[in-house]
Amino acid sequence: MNKEEILAHLPYSKPFLFVDELLHIDENGSSGTFNFDKDLDFYKGHFKDHPVTPGVILTETMAQIGLVCLGIYLTGSAEGGVPGHVMLTSTAIDFMKPVFPGEKVKVIAEKVYFRFKKLNCTVQMLNEQHEVVCKGTIAGMVTNKMNA
């Protein structure tokens, strides 16, 4: 599968799509970018008068670029394979720096293992100053059916 095909298979749309561009993908990992538009709805409430990107959204962004794109690639590129759905099963993330409205981030994910349908990745997110804003591990089950 190429990068365009993977993006086309993502099951998200605005306002919950957090992948703009896939920079690289192979069987060992993926990287991509997302620009946090300053008009995204959650900035109105997180926090009142002090918009900062919520940690859960940073986690989701790392999951979409890392785990989900890679899961689709690994299943869709297998011989006779069908691009799967990825169900998030665990996250362990440390947050180092805030991400403000309008910032563009880059996510780099590396596969730890993909066995028995479970994909486990280490992920990190960098800001435009190449500083690590958050990092950790994310895992999910890659299935044929949504919500299986």
Added chain:
Amino acid sequence: MDRADLIERLTPIIATYAQDKDAVASINETTDFIKDLRINSANLVDVILDVEEEFDIEIDNLSMERMLNVTAAIEIIEDKLKTK
């Protein structure tokens, strides 16, 4: 290695992922990973990966699919140790 020894080595692995800690305390050959210990499917994979490491064996897909209780786990481990 007899079955009691195997269960003793299995227990700490299982305890890491089990939701029901009382069921871990009373673990025996009839204990079911999902029904009794309430281990979810993602953590079931972790149990199997940890078992591979602990016993230095490789578990194939077919074995993985039937490794749902302590008895099946013991049988699979014994079998893989024999053919190592």
